[in-house]
Amino acid sequence: MKSRTLRIDEQGLLRTLDQTRLPFERCEIAMASAADCHRAIATMQVRGAPLIGAVGAWGLAFALRDDPSDGGLRRAADWLAAARPTAVNLRWAVERTMRRVRALEPPERARAALDEAQAICDEDVECNRRIGEHGAALLEGGAGGGTLQILTHCNAGRIATVDHGTALAPVYRLHERGIPVHVWVDETRPRNQGASLTAWELAERGVAHTVIVDNAGGLLMRAGRVDAVIVGCDRVAANGDVANKIGTYLKALAAHDCGLPFWVACPLSTIDPLCASGDDIPIEERDPAEVTHVSGRLDNGAVGRLRIVPEGSAVFNPGFDVTPARLVSGLITERGVFPASTDGIARALAGGRE
């Protein structure tokens, strides 16, 4: 439990690391209300599709302590689910919690919602553990005897989830088993989640890795220095199209052009059967300041930011792109590996889910 990204302390506060301060500052935030949870999600103090789902569920439980009425339930659920638009886990977790409690009498709702939020967290850990097992089995043979070379984009690691990570779960599993693995870490502009979060958590676990700019992955793949690409996802459409961090599509194209596997680690909660294809997935547009300014540690040791784009220039900052299913080698889910196709997704979901 100690390794979990998210935990409830003795006072009933929901605690996690402030991910906007990593890697140079390690600060915990404590959330005690729906507003705290909403703010943490919207400002990306917590991020990563599975993690924001879990925090959203806790947020709903906190809201019900203040107003457990039908109206209060509906309003809090809508508000929390809208904190970020692209990742479907957030809506999934909030709605699952709402479904769990709405048939109950209002006084019973907050307690039941807290239990459900805890269950979502526990299930996320188990789900990611299984993704780690299935993914490790898939990747294991890829290196042909040498060190397995994995490329990943953004952060779909331990701190994007309650534990283990999604895309990085197989990497951690292989590392635990003593199989030599090295990760090429895309820095992942504009927010640099690769350089600041993936590099940080891989270093913490002692996994060999090298940070590269987002531009460099194509060269590495063409040079035969990558065995497989593995990424997380924010939403998978019913046809297998995958929305993930901006730039994922470019890496999928390069993997395809170089004949390399491109795997998407995909808890079933990230599948959205209501989106027929990637065209239906809303793409979040974010603050231009994420592009014009960069944060990091100054020479004097303080954390600060500086401007890199001249004042007179316009900026466009989409948070995600869609990788068409035809470029995806497979979806690694907690139930095993499925093709990124209408049929594959129907089979993955056939056993039902919460």
Added chain:
Amino acid sequence: MKSRTLRIDEQGLLRTLDQTRLPFERCEIAMASAADCHRAIATMQVRGAPLIGAVGAWGLAFALRDDPSDGGLRRAADWLAAARPTAVNLRWAVERTMRRVRALEPPERARAALDEAQAICDEDVECNRRIGEHGAALLEGGAGGGTLQILTHCNAGRIATVDHGTALAPVYRLHERGIPVHVWVDETRPRNQGASLTAWELAERGVAHTVIVDNAGGLLMRAGRVDAVIVGCDRVAANGDVANKIGTYLKALAAHDCGLPFWVACPLSTIDPLCASGDDIPIEERDPAEVTHVSGRLDNGAVGRLRIVPEGSAVFNPGFDVTPARLVSGLITERGVFPASTDGIARALAGGRE
């Protein structure tokens, strides 16, 4: 002449903007020796394949003022040509200058080399003017009546050349003719030449543009918001493979996947018939500090830098990648547009070149 990136002043000093200080500081450097020119090229105070060629030629002329012997000529030429390994213009310009003077008596060499360096500059301006004409004719119809939407990577603009630019020459030509054009500017990590140089020079000329992270171009192309991609190049192999700034290959893949033209602006001096294919082009590996640190303007107005990668993480920083000829729609040269193929390149060079 006033608009030229490079000029000789009344004292015979070679003057240009220090491009490592843009866009927030406008500082001129003055070069008076081969060592000055070598340093400016190696530190990227001057950059851009055509511009470093011109500065290399001036550097050789300066060297010959001090030591015009055969040995001095050979040593200076080798040293200058090695200041940066990927762009072939540097070697081309230095060798052209050497060929021009080596049959002369030593006392005549410096004067002849200065004349040759000036001729290289004048020809660069005319060459880029023609690239602008040929490219504008090619792009003109692409927008279907609305604003022409161009995406470019890195900086192949006015300040990458003696004047006009290569990839941006057609954009400036269209803009001068009153044709509405808008440029999506890849920021171009790690050195941010797009955000700091392309955005700056487009703003100076009043050309509409929007800065994006390198990750965003694929999304824009898939969304139909780009009519054509145009980039410069550092070296073109005899089979049409193109070495250009790291990340170019990823944009070529996206253009290909989306059915969009991908043009390479290519002065004949960037063609290297001695490289059979892109595999033979040496790829410069640069200082990891370019990835771990970012430069820009601090909130207090000073220009500074900060660290974005944790100390414990390794970094790999290749400066260029190779785009295979099959992804290139055509090479826009001063002699017209040619296919990126062995045959196309043979035809482009058939009229000979200096």
